[in-house]
């Protein structure tokens with residue numbers, strides 16, 4: 001698998017490249033946003049690692065161009081900015097995950113692998129996490145083989161979390177999903193639906209759970225152990 005690393009600090013770029021190559025990825029590096037744009041247009045990368053602070057502009061702008069143009073390449077953003085708003089901006093612009101600098105190389109490799117494991121799930125009609133199965137055509141949900149009845153809004157939230165399982169889904173993205181069902185959305189609608197959904201999954205002994213990433217959004221992950 002071939003990865004693109006967009007990072008302007010030569011030292012960091014080298015370390016990232018070496019770590020990913022040890023994990024048996026083919027890695028290309030660029031240091032400018034313009035070069036990243038060109039590389040992505042010419043090569044079918046499996047994923048990209050994108051620093052946000054680049055000499056010729058903000059990596060966020062690159063993201064903001066890619067997603068509307070239909071690119072679904074998994075993107076992990078690197079940022080020195082640890083403000084919650086910057087992470088939310090990155091996720092809203094279409095990043096799949098983020099790491100705040102400084103980070104451990106082992107974590108970068110693990111998160112990159114996690115992104116690559118998911119393309120099938122993003123496209124599939126049967127979504128699974130642990131013992132939760134969601135048939136997106138019949139809109140049927142079951143936990144350990146037992147049907148679980150969910151109101152439409154909760155089902156919509158669960159579907160989106162399943163499609164992006166293991167990744168943080170911003171609250172604003174879930175709000176957008178609900179707007180399609182209900183145009184008069186209360187400001188606390190998402191937390192309330194998530195609360196009900198989480199409890200129903202727990203009551204059904206689901207082996208995946210919804211985590212709250214404070215100030216950012218939600219993440220569905222299989223329960224460990």
Ligand code: CA
Pocket residue numbers: 007008009051052053054
């Ligand atoms: Ca930088």
